[in-house]
Amino acid sequence: MSLVWMLTLSTALFTVGVLGVLLRRNAIVILMAVEIMLNAANLALIAFSRHLGSADGQILAFFVMTVAAAEAAVGLAIVLAIFRLRKSVNVDSLNRMKW
Amino acid sequence: METLVGIVAAATALIGAIAAVTHRNAVVGVLFLVLNLVSLAVFYVLLSAPFIAALQVILYAGAIMVLFLFIIMLLDLRREEERESGLLQKVLSVIGGGVFFLLLWGAATGGAAPAAAELPEHFGSVESIAVALFTTYLIPFETISVLLLVAMVGAVLLTRKGGR
Amino acid sequence: MTFAAVLETLIKIGVVFFVALTAVAYLTLAERKISGWIQDRIGPNRVGPWGLLQPLADGIKFMMKEEVVPSYAHRPIYMAAPALLLISALSALAIIPFGDRLSLGGYEVRLAIADVNIGILFFLAMSSVGVYGIVLAGWSSNNKYAMLGGLRASAQMISYELGLGLSLIGVLMVSGSLRLSQIVEQQGSFSSWNVWSQPLGFLIFMVSAFAETNRLPFDLAEAETELVAGYHTEYSAIKFSMFYMAEYVNMITASALMATLFFGGWQLPFPAEAAGVEGNHLALLQILCFLIKTGFFLFVFIWVRWTLPRFRYDQLMHLGWKVLLPLALLNLIWVGIGVAWGWF
Structure with a gap:
C-alpha cells in the first residue's frame, strides 16, 4: 500500500462526495456526502501521517472527526427545523430567500 | 496478506x-x-x-x-x-466531478513525495496520541470542546418546538 | 504472523465461541429456573432431569418453526439485522482476558483472543455497531410497534453509552492503559480491586450495562405491555432466536467486563501463593475464579430482571442524562484526586 494509492483512493472518495452534493436534492443525503468528503480528507491525513512517521496527521484527523460530529448535529437540527416548516427536505424547495 | x-x-x-x-x-x-x-x-x-x-x-x-x-x-x-436533478445539471456535474478528480489527483500525486520515514516506537498508540493531545495540541483541544458546546446549544435551540 | 500464532488464535476463538454459545443455551434455562424460584414456582422440569435438556428442545423448536417474513418488509435489511446484532455481540468477547497464561509443552498461550492496545475501545465500538441491528430490525419490519421499539432502543443505547464510557475512564486513569490484561494486572491484590476505590463508578457501569443490553428494568425497546415485542415483533424461528442469543451474549460480555474492570478479572481474591498451586494448575484456578465472578454478575442480571419493574421512558432518559452522567463526572473527579494524591 503505497502513498500514491492511498491518495488516489482519498481523491476518488472526495469526488464521490462532491458529486453527491451536486447531484442529490435530499438535504440528508447531501449531509452524508459532506461526511464522505471529510472522511476522504481524514484518509489522506492518516496516510501522510504514516508516511512521514509523525503523529500530527492522526491528531488532525481526530479534530476533523470532532468537527464532523458538531457539523452533523447542527446540520441535522436545521434539516429537522426545515422539515417541520416545509414537510420536505428537498433543497430545491428552499427558494423563499431568493427573488 | x-x-x-x-x-x-x-x-x-x-x-x-x-x-x-x-x-x-x-x-x-x-x-x-x-x-x-x-x-x-x-x-x-x-x-x-x-x-x-x-x-x-x-x-x-x-x-x-x-x-x-x-x-x-x-x-x-x-x-x-425525490425530484430528479435536470439532465443538464447531471451532465455538467459529472464532467465537473471528473475534471475535479483529475486536478486533485494530479496535485496530490504529482509532486515528489519525501521518502517514507521510519516509524517511531509506539507509533499511533493511545498513549502517544494522548501525550501529543495534552501538550502540543492543548489549545486546539480545548477550543474543540468549546466548538462542541456551541454545536450542542445550537442543536437544542434549533430543534426546540414552538419558538421563544 | 506465524502459523502457530494463527492456529493458536483460531483454537481460542473456537473455544470461546463454543463456551459462550453453550452458556447462552443454559442461561435461558437459568433465567427460567431463577424466575420460577423468585416467583415461588418450579420452572421447566419436564425435559430431562431438572429440565436440563430444555435448551436443546428449545433449539430444535426454533429451527423447526416456520419463518415468516412480512410482505412489506425491506427484505435484505430484515434478513441482515439479526446477524449484524449477533456478530457484533460475539466480536466484543474477543478482547476479554479469561486467564493469565497456560503453558502447553513449553508453548505459552495467553488466555485472551486479542489483547489489543485499544482494548476497551473495541468493546465500545462493537456495542455501538450493535445498535444498528436493533434499529434496522425495527425499521425493516414495517410495523409500527417494531419501529417504535427500534427508535427507543437507539435513543436509549446512545444515551447510556455516555455513562458507560465515562464510568470506564476512572478505571483507565488508575491503570494508565486501555489494554484489559494490564487493567487486570494492576488489580493484583484483593485490596487493589477497582470496586473498592471507585464503587460509584462500578454502580454507574452496572446500571449503564443493564441499559445497553436492553434488559429489564430498561427493556423499553421491547416492552411487551406497550409494544407487543418491540423491535423483534415480526421475527420468528431462527432469526428470533438470534436476537435472543445476542441479548445473552451481550449479558455475558457485560458481566465479564464488570468482573475484569472492577473485580480483578482472573485474579484470585487471595495471594496466589496461598492457593498452594502453581503453573498450569494456578492458571486453571484463575480461569475458574473468572468464571465464578462472571457467573455471579449473570445471576445479578437475572435477579434484577425478575425483581424490578420497568421504567417509564422519560424516567429512563432522566436517569441517564441527569443522574448517571453527573455522577460519572463526580466519580472522575474523585478518581482524579485519588490518583493525584497517590491513594490508589
Whole structure:
C-alpha cells in the first residue's frame, strides 16, 4: 500500500462526495456526502501521517472527526427545523430567500 | 496478506461511498455509508492508527450515523418522492466531478513525495496520541470542546418546538 | 504472523465461541429456573432431569418453526439485522482476558483472543455497531410497534453509552492503559480491586450495562405491555432466536467486563501463593475464579430482571442524562484526586 494509492483512493472518495452534493436534492443525503468528503480528507491525513512517521496527521484527523460530529448535529437540527416548516427536505424547495 | 486486506477495504470503501450517494432509499444509503466508514477504519488499522480506527467506529459509525438514521426514521422519508436533478445539471456535474478528480489527483500525486520515514516506537498508540493531545495540541483541544458546546446549544435551540 | 500464532488464535476463538454459545443455551434455562424460584414456582422440569435438556428442545423448536417474513418488509435489511446484532455481540468477547497464561509443552498461550492496545475501545465500538441491528430490525419490519421499539432502543443505547464510557475512564486513569490484561494486572491484590476505590463508578457501569443490553428494568425497546415485542415483533424461528442469543451474549460480555474492570478479572481474591498451586494448575484456578465472578454478575442480571419493574421512558432518559452522567463526572473527579494524591 503505497502513498500514491492511498491518495488516489482519498481523491476518488472526495469526488464521490462532491458529486453527491451536486447531484442529490435530499438535504440528508447531501449531509452524508459532506461526511464522505471529510472522511476522504481524514484518509489522506492518516496516510501522510504514516508516511512521514509523525503523529500530527492522526491528531488532525481526530479534530476533523470532532468537527464532523458538531457539523452533523447542527446540520441535522436545521434539516429537522426545515422539515417541520416545509414537510420536505428537498433543497430545491428552499427558494423563499431568493427573488 | 495486508495488501489483500487493503484492496478489499479500498473496494468496499469506494462501493459504499458510491452507493451511499446514489441509492434512492436514504436508510440503505446510510448503511452503505457505514460500510464505507468501517472499511476506512480497517485502513486506519493498516496505517498503524488503531486509536483513530476505534474512534472512527465509535464516533462515526456509532454516533453520527445513528443520528442520521434516527432523523431519517423520524421524518419517515420513505414516502417522499425525490425530484430528479435536470439532465443538464447531471451532465455538467459529472464532467465537473471528473475534471475535479483529475486536478486533485494530479496535485496530490504529482509532486515528489519525501521518502517514507521510519516509524517511531509506539507509533499511533493511545498513549502517544494522548501525550501529543495534552501538550502540543492543548489549545486546539480545548477550543474543540468549546466548538462542541456551541454545536450542542445550537442543536437544542434549533430543534426546540414552538419558538421563544 | 506465524502459523502457530494463527492456529493458536483460531483454537481460542473456537473455544470461546463454543463456551459462550453453550452458556447462552443454559442461561435461558437459568433465567427460567431463577424466575420460577423468585416467583415461588418450579420452572421447566419436564425435559430431562431438572429440565436440563430444555435448551436443546428449545433449539430444535426454533429451527423447526416456520419463518415468516412480512410482505412489506425491506427484505435484505430484515434478513441482515439479526446477524449484524449477533456478530457484533460475539466480536466484543474477543478482547476479554479469561486467564493469565497456560503453558502447553513449553508453548505459552495467553488466555485472551486479542489483547489489543485499544482494548476497551473495541468493546465500545462493537456495542455501538450493535445498535444498528436493533434499529434496522425495527425499521425493516414495517410495523409500527417494531419501529417504535427500534427508535427507543437507539435513543436509549446512545444515551447510556455516555455513562458507560465515562464510568470506564476512572478505571483507565488508575491503570494508565486501555489494554484489559494490564487493567487486570494492576488489580493484583484483593485490596487493589477497582470496586473498592471507585464503587460509584462500578454502580454507574452496572446500571449503564443493564441499559445497553436492553434488559429489564430498561427493556423499553421491547416492552411487551406497550409494544407487543418491540423491535423483534415480526421475527420468528431462527432469526428470533438470534436476537435472543445476542441479548445473552451481550449479558455475558457485560458481566465479564464488570468482573475484569472492577473485580480483578482472573485474579484470585487471595495471594496466589496461598492457593498452594502453581503453573498450569494456578492458571486453571484463575480461569475458574473468572468464571465464578462472571457467573455471579449473570445471576445479578437475572435477579434484577425478575425483581424490578420497568421504567417509564422519560424516567429512563432522566436517569441517564441527569443522574448517571453527573455522577460519572463526580466519580472522575474523585478518581482524579485519588490518583493525584497517590491513594490508589
